[in-house]
Amino acid sequence: MKILNTIGSAYVDEAKNILDNAGEVDYLDINSQNQLEKKIGDYEIAVVGLGLNYDKKIIDAGKKLKIIATASTGTDHIDVGYAKKRGITVLSLKDDREFLDTVTGTAELAFLLVLALSRNLLPAAKSALSYCWTEKFRGHNLYQKTLGVVGLGRLGTMVARYGKAFGMEVVAFDPYQDEKYFSIVGCKKVEFEDLLEESDVISIHVHLNKETENMFNKKSFDLMKNSVIIVNTSRGKIIDEKDLLDALSEKKIAGYGTDVLADELDFNDKFENNALIEYAKKNENMIVTPHIGGVTFESREATDIFIAKKVAKEINKLS
Secondary structure (H helix, E strand, O other): OOEEEEOOHHHHHHHHHHHHOOEEEEOOOOHHHHHHHHHHHOEEEEEEOOOOOEEEHHHHHOOOOOOEEEEHHHHHHHHHHHEEEEEEEEEEEOOOOHHHHHOOHHHHHHHHHHHHHOOOHHHHHHHOOOOOOOOOOOOOOOOOEEEEEOOOHHHHHHHHHHHOOOOOOEEEEEEOOOOOHHHHHHOEEEOHHHHHHHHHHEEEOOOOOOOOOOOOOOHHHHHOOOOOEEEEEOOOEEEEEHHEEEEEEEOOOOOOOOOOOOOOHHHHOOOOOOOOHHHHHHHEEEOOOOOOOOOOHHHHHHHHHHHHHHHHHHHHHHO
């Protein structure tokens, strides 16, 4: 079978060996929807990363497609429902909890954003590089502050434990976890509105779906302390970005750190005039990183190898 790997040259060698033994693989650095649409029709299997959108148009162009595999837990870059209608198997990491518990990159980045915003790290570092040696960048301790974790799954659990290690009080909202699990993690179960009102730091770890899209909006921001810091390493559309910018501008909230943007799947060849990027250029209370949560050497290697093995196993079923 012909396999298209759009992660291309960044794909790790051990994972390449697994795929190479499973089929005929082309490793292509594809970075636009147009390129993908022109290429996808030649392949039965697509191994994909973030940055390309496998929507109805792309899936229709992939007339031979049997498998789409993504080394991520989120699948909002794939029209999973339409793929299944077409008889295409979608492989992801979503339900592989035992393996995912060893992949810590995104949780570590989330807590890094918490620390950086709490201590004004970026402006302080820029000041030093400009030979301005000043103590004016006064920040806040995390000790005895309240950390609110939205979504107590794998990543939320990691971040909750990091918060405990810093001496924070940890509360969490997750209607799908039972009381026992909250006790095991060592945090207090609260309702969403209570979390918004109590938290000094909020870290978001939920999947994007109809229930969670824009769950952070004007109503949510109005309930928060005006000193709160929010960190989002989940998906951009979980936050209403217009309401977020209003809340920041009006000082209803203190800071926002994000590894995701609402429209990042639509960037294609053009990435400019993004409202959050423009705000971050002019203000020190927002940090934006380009979806690097899982992009550590260790996490990338582990997830590439794991998904390559899943693809090889699925090919064996089709043979």
